[in-house]
Amino acid sequence: MLGRIFGGKQPQAAVPEGQRLYAIGDIHGCAGLLDALLALIGLESQGAKRRLVFLGDYVDRGQDSRGVIDRLLKVRADEPETIFLKGNHEQAMLDFLQSPDLSEEWLHWGGDKTLESYGVADIWRKRPSALARELDERLPEPHREFLRSLDLWRVVGDYAFVHAGFRPGVALEDQRPEDCLWIRGEFHNAESDQRPRETVVHGHHPVKKPTDAGWRINVDTGAVWSDALTAVVLEGTTRRFLSTRR
Secondary structure, three states: OOHHEOOOOOOOOOOOEEEEEEEOOOOOOEEEEOOOOOOHHHHOOOOOEEEEEEEEEEEEOOOOOOHHHHHHHHHHHHHOHHHHHHHHHHHHHHHHHHHHHHOOHHHHHHHHHHHHHHOOOOHHHOOHHHHHHHHHOOOHHHHHHHHHHEEEEEEEOOOEEEEOOOOOOOHHHOHHHHHHHHOOOOHHOOOOOHHHHOEEOOOOOOOOOOOOOOOOOOOOOOHHHHHOOOOEEEEOOOEEEEOOOO
């Protein structure tokens, strides 16, 4: 298994012939930026057989997490082949709903803004258990189902898509959810013989400009702080970036 996954990566990663993939970085409640990027994708993808990949972290920090999920549900209805991956913030939201007293830190990671987007008020005056009950009552069932349905990683052609990254030296099939959602330095600094064979496309780690390191591509450009929501466009063996901030 490790011999198949690691080492010997092709010099030019490619997507399946005839497809154009748009992998979109961390949205974090910025519904307006999501609308703007989808509009840009719509303009430039006319006539192309496109497929969208969302890399997770749809909620928290920004003002309209509910609006983001509403828009993503519409995308899923209109384009059923779209890939939706889970980020650590979606997992934190689910953990808070399940065990609020053990997951109170989510509120300080931007979960307070998510609660507000669902109409929960006076957040810092209420106990976590009360907040979780209120969110549970206000969360539309399609939103709950969406959060629970998210994948950890997917492979398309010569690319592996994941929110944060992969544990070096561990086959994709054996990766722990915690690493797919949270890993940073160990993945970014992986030795060449410990990297996946596929080129990895990820978010999770905000950068001023999208990073193409050859074997990995980071498209988290900190939308909630920078107004730059970014996608990498993959077609054939080419790769380029599309952003809401020129």
